[in-house]
Amino acid sequence: MRKFRKLPLLCTIIAAMGASIFNADAAQSKMAKPPAMSEPLTSKDLVKLYGNHSWIWKDGAGYFAVKQREFKAWTGEGAGSYGTGHWFVTDPGKLCFKAMWYAKTGKADALTCFSHRKKGNTIFQKREPNGEWYAFKTSPGSASDEYRKVQAGDYATARFDRMRTKLSPTR
Template structure:
C-alpha cells in the first residue's frame, strides 16, 4: 500500500511540475530540435538567469537561492505539495533541481532538468528528457516569454513554510 501511495504522490508531483514551463501561451512555437547554430548557455549564464529568482508557475512557485544553491517550492492550493532541495547547473546549458516533495499522502524525491540554448539575443529551453524546445526569452521581450515568470526575489518561501507546517506530520 505504501508503494501505491508513493507512486500516486510522485505522479501528482510530476503532473504539477508539468505546469512549470508548459503553461506558456499556446501560440508559442515549439520545436523538436534547438534552433540551428544555437549554443548552450554557460554555467555562469544559467546562475545569472536563475540565481535569487522565483519561477512563478500557474499554481505555485520555485525559488533558486544562490546561498548553498537551495531550492524551495510549492505547488497546488488546498492539499498541494512542497519541495525542498538543491539546484545545480551542468554544462552544456542544463539547470536541474532535485527536491524531496511532500504532500498529505507522503513524500517522494524528484529530479527536474531543463536545457537552455541561445541564438543571438534569444534563449531557448526544453524540459529534459522529452520536452520540446521553445523560445524562453526573446529580445525584444515577448508577452508569452516564460522568462517573464522568473522574478527577482523570493516568492516561494512563505507559502512553502505554510505548507511545511501543514504537512509536518508527513514522514
C-alpha cells in the same frame, strides 16, 4: 515492492507540477530540435538567469537561492505540495533541481532538468528529457516569454512555509 508504493504519490506530485510549473503558453511555437547554429548557455549564464530568482508558476513558485544552491518550491494544485532540495547547473546549458516533494499522501524525490540554448538575442529552453524547444527569453521581450515569470527575489518561501505547515501531521 516498497519502491512502488511511492509511485502513485510521485505521479500525483509530478502531474501537479507539470500542470502548473513547466508548461509554456500554448501560443509559443515549439520545436523538436533546437534552432540551427544555437549554442548552449554557460554555467555562468544559467546562474545569472536563475540565481536568487523565483520562477512563478500558474499555481506555485520555486526559488533558486545562490547560498548553498538551495531550492524551495510549492504548488497549490490538488491538495498542494512543497519541495525542498538543491539546484545545480551543468555544461552544456542545463539547469536541474533535485527536491524531496511532500504532500498529504507522503513524500517523493524528483529530479527536474531544463536545457538552454541561445541564438542571437533569444534563449531557448526544453524540459528534459522529452520536452520540446521553445523561445524562453527574447530580446526585446515578448508578452509570451516564459522568462517573464522569473523574478528577482524570493517569492516562494512564505507560501512554502504555509504549505509545509498545512501539510504537517497534527500533533
